[in-house]
Amino acid sequence: MTDATPRLPWHRALVTGGAGFLGSHLCERLLDSGAEVDCADNLVSGSHDNIAHLLERPGFRLVECDVCGDDAPGRLTGPYDVVLHFACPASPADYLRLPLETLDVGSLGTRAMLAVAERDGARFLLASTSEVYGDPLVHPQREDYWGNVNPVGPRSVYDEAKRFAEALVTAHVSARDADAGIVRLFNTYGPRMRAHDGRAVPTFVSQALAGEPLTVAGDGSQTRSLCYVDDTVEGVLLVAASHSVRPVNIGGSDEVTVRDIARRVVELTGSSSRIEFVDRPVDDPQRRRPDTTLARELLGWSPRVPWEEGVKHTIAYFAAKQSARAAHEPGRGRTPQA
Numbered sequence: 001m002t003d004a005t006p007r008l009p010w011h012r013a014l015v016t017g018g019a020g021f022l023g024s025h026l027c028e029r030l031l032d033s034g035a036e037v038d039c040a041d042n043l044v045s046g047s048h049d050n051i052a053h054l055l056e057r058p059g060f061r062l063v064e065c066d067v068c069g070d071d072a073p074g075r076l077t078g079p080y081d082v083v084l085h086f087a088c089p090a091s092p093a094d095y096l097r098l099p100l101e102t103l104d105v106g107s108l109g110t111r112a113m114l115a116v117a118e119r120d121g122a123r124f125l126l127a128s129t130s131e132v133y134g135d136p137l138v139h140p141q142r143e144d145y146w147g148n149v150n151p152v153g154p155r156s157v158y159d160e161a162k163r164f165a166e167a168l169v170t171a172h173v174s175a176r177d178a179d180a181g182i183v184r185l186f187n188t189y190g191p192r193m194r195a196h197d198g199r200a201v202p203t204f205v206s207q208a209l210a211g212e213p214l215t216v217a218g219d220g221s222q223t224r225s226l227c228y229v230d231d232t233v234e235g236v237l238l239v240a241a242s243h244s245v246r247p248v249n250i251g252g253s254d255e256v257t258v259r260d261i262a263r264r265v266v267e268l269t270g271s272s273s274r275i276e277f278v279d280r281p282v283d284d285p286q287r288r289r290p291d292t293t294l295a296r297e298l299l300g301w302s303p304r305v306p307w308e309e310g311v312k313h314t315i316a317y318f319a320a321k322q323s324a325r326a327a328h329e330p331g332r333g334r335t336p337q338a
Helices: 021-032 048-054 092-097 099-120 156-176 200-210 229-242 258-269 293-299 307-325
Strands: 012-016 036-041 060-064 082-085 123-129 180-185 214-217 223-225 247-250 255-257 275-278
Touching: 012 021, 012 099, 021 036, 021 048, 021 229, 036 048, 048 060, 082 099, 082 229, 092 099, 092 156, 099 123, 099 156, 123 156, 123 229, 156 180, 180 229, 200 214, 200 258, 200 307, 214 258, 223 258, 229 247, 229 293, 247 293, 255 258, 258 275, 258 307
Parallel strands: 012 036, 012 082, 036 060, 082 123, 123 180, 180 247, 214 275
Antiparallel strands: 223 255
16 A cells, blocks of 8 residues: 555544445555544445455454445444545446445435534545546546536436435535535556456456456447556545545546557456457446546645556456466456446
């Protein structure tokens, strides 16, 4: 993990979705800073494997619960200094499988966790997403861009859940003077992602390591701006510590085509896999790159890890995982949608 983030100001933190890919890294970084951490997760898309190395650490507690449930606030006893609301199916494979649950966690879950933060006088931070910009007509995407979202398309459950959650946080700030902020995350990747969750980097890496064709959607000319997980975690915690109530973009500065990501993964893995072009998913954004001027000026944040270096770390993680399970888990290839 990066050591660039200053020592954090919190004694006890709540991370919802803390057994997920990004949530588990946040839990680890908070523990490393000396904070106690309650990790709330119903394990629908999170995994014990992501936090197994944290379970015996002093100050860490796993609370298996649904943040949308009536009993969640009572089980999350706190008191907390900060509530990081990262619970939500974030990969296409998950939110397409769990559409109603995705909408619930953006609405009911966000409202419940805002109530927990209000109860304890805690700072609240919502994990939002670049998907609130939809298939953007403005490039790069600034925080004051309202987006181009299809409210009834196949991706809408995730896009609109996050847009509603942002509106809810904003209303709490204006109506209740809540200390609450929003961070909009762009294409984070790294260790602890699942091999077949529908996102480009883990899908391509797992396919290349298995010697399978890399399934590139459309002609692969659509772009993504990748941000390594350590950089994202640093940005998230800086936004949380800033007490800003404005949405802040956190994402990579290198815009690359999906086709080039696939080609580079093949080269870095030394794979003999070929690239196979398949049908492009509906409402797949054509261009995606954040304008991170606000993060740089407000927080002094910018990504440090070049995307190719981060991909090498990710390949090493997946190679170790694949080797461990090769005897009993056959590989499967799926088309990345995000």
